[in-house]
Amino acid sequence: MTSEDVFQGKVAVVTGAAGFIGRAIVMAMTRRGATAEILDRVVADLTLEQVKAQGGQAHAQVCDIASSASVDAAIADILARHGRIDILVNCAGGGQRIGFVETTDEEWFTQINANLSGAFYTMRAALPGMLARKSGAIVNVASISGIIGGLPSKGTQGRSGPAYGAAKAGLIGLTKWAAREFGKHGVRVNAIAPGPVLTSQVMHxxxxxxxxYPIPRMGAPEDMAEAVVYLASPASSYVTGEVIKVTGGVGM
Ligand SMILES: NC(=O)c1ccc[n+]([C@@H]2O[C@H](COP(=O)([O-])OP(=O)(O)OC[C@H]3O[C@@H](n4cnc5c(N)ncnc54)[C@H](O)[C@@H]3O)[C@@H](O)[C@H]2O)c1
Structure with a gap:
């Protein structure tokens, strides 16, 4: 359990929070006192509206996390306004169900950049401040696809393509590399690996x-958010380099 004001006074950057899971993460964190800074390539109006309605604090910038220049500018703006970033959640991303041979160079790099390079860029920009203060928590939203090579769905519906699986596996590798490097400097780095979540990606x-499944239902964005809350909070202060599967038990 995390207390209801566990993030009071904390600045939490959440990428991809115009989307379903990112929005649930921002709602869960701001409800516990965090000030959320949202980076998404689209305007996050609905998320801002919902945070405001529950009396929370959030601000959003349009930022393409696949561009290091865009990320550097956004993080510099956040640091100029707050002077610190306590929590970084890399949730932006997504994939396509494209076959191996059909995956073009362009599609490959689009997915690698959105799911992996973007997290590297935000971490590289946010880490110096965290290391200077010897305090920080980073949570990366990977996928069960990055562990088991794509989660099959029934019939001819297939599974997410190779670029997505490779990018999410890479994100897990990046998480562990950074966890080994920065733990002694007070920064923890963990990931969650969602299974199928009832969002825009899978509603179709x-x-x-x-x-x-052992827990026989789809995941909800809120299920993912609570795992992120745990990994971002002092409740997990002795946990780093871990990947929590939030999958209802599939892929265990
Ligand atoms: N929905 C699922 O079943 C599921 C399962 C496993 C993992 N995930 C992961 O969870 C995360 C959130 O997914 P979701 O289901 O909420 O999807 P979503 O499409 O609702 O949200 C993804 C958000 O990321 C943003 N985004 C994508 N590329 C970006 C870029 N280059 N720059 C900035 N923002 C960008 C989108 O604009 C969108 O708001 C993703 O990383 C996804 O891969 C989802």
Whole structure:
């Protein structure tokens, strides 16, 4: 359990928070006192509205995390306004169900950049301040696809493509590399690996056969958010380099 004001006074940067899981993460963190700084390539109006409605604090910038220049400018702006970043959650990303041979160079790099390079850019920009203060928590939103090579759905619906699986596996590797390097400097780096979550990505009729999962339902964005809250909070102060699967037990 994390107390209801566990993030009071903390500045939390969350990428991809115009989307379903990122929005749930921002809601869960701001409800516990964090000030959220959202970076997304699209305007995060709905998220800002919902945070405001629950009495929380959030600010959003349009930022393409696949561009290091865009990320550097956004992080510099946040540091200029707050002087610190306590928590960084890399949630932006997504994938396409494209076959191996059909994956073009352009598609490959689009997915690698959105799911992996973007997290490297935000971490590189946020880490100097965290290291100087000897305090910080980074949580990367990977995927069960990065562990098991894509989560199959039924019939001809297939699974996420090779670029997505490779990018999320890379994100897990990046998480562990950074955890080894920065733990002694007070910065923890962890990841979650969601299974199928009821969001825009999977609402379009994919059938994962979740009735056969140990917990027989789709995940909710809020399930992911609570795992992120744990990894970002002092409740996990002796945990680093870990990947928590939030999958209802599939891929255990
Ligand atoms: N939904 C699932 O079943 C599921 C499962 C495993 C992992 N995930 C991961 O969870 C994260 C959130 O997914 P979601 O389901 O909420 O999807 P979503 O599409 O609702 O949200 C993703 C957000 O990332 C943003 N984004 C993508 N590329 C970006 C870029 N280059 N720069 C800035 N922002 C960018 C999008 O604009 C969007 O707001 C993703 O990283 C996804 O890979 C989702």
């Amino acid at each position: 009729g994919y059938d994962y056969g979740v009735e056969d």
